[in-house]
Amino acid sequence: MHSFLKRGWTWLACGFAWFALGQAPGQAAEFDQPPEWAREAIWYQIFVERFRNGDSTNDPRPEYMQGAYPGFVPDDWQITPWHQDWYEQEDWAKGEGENFHKLAAARRFGGDLQGVLDKLDYMQHLGITAIYFINSK
Numbered sequence: 066m067h068s069f070l071k072r073g074w075t076w077l078a079c080g081f082a083w084f085a086l087g088q089a090p091g092q093a094a095e096f097d098q099p100p101e102w103a104r105e106a107i108w109y110q111i112f113v114e115r116f117r118n119g120d121s122t123n124d125p126r127p128e129y130m131q132g133a134y135p136g137f138v139p140d141d142w143q144i145t146p147w148h149q150d151w152y153e154q155e156d157w158a159k160g161e162g163e164n165f166h167k168l169a170a171a172r173r174f175g176g177d178l179q180g181v182l183d184k185l186d187y188m189q190h191l192g193i194t195a196i197y198f199i200n201s202k
């Protein structure tokens with residue numbers, strides 16, 4: 066486990082470096098010439114907020130959602146239960162009178178980097194060698 070965590074951090078760092086290089090003007094790698102390590106990697110793409118909640122003390126609160134799509138925070142908004150059916154509306158969503166997809170954008174699940182770290186063994190079991198994080202606000 067320890068060696069995997071050590072390698073896991075390397076993978077995370079490589080992923081961030083890859084992302085940073087892709088964003089730095091004039092320093093982006095040629096698209097058709099990825100680094101050797103990226104050619105060999107088995108990628109796992111993670112939307113952290115929806116992957117796993119490893120620390121409930123950092124869960125989103127309504128004040129964190131100000132300015133984010135859909136542009137309002139419904140009354141009585143709460144974290145969406147982790148295993149809720151995607152098409153089931155939360156109690157806070159039922160009385161809003163907005164379409165389903167707009168309210169689905171107001172969902173937050175509380176996933177965080179601790180949740181990713183908690184599942185490194187699982188990802189190793191799958192044969193994953195690199196992680197690509199999807200950005201979210």
Ligand SMILES: [Ca+2]
Pocket residue numbers: 118119120121122123124125175176177
């Ligand atoms: Ca959390």
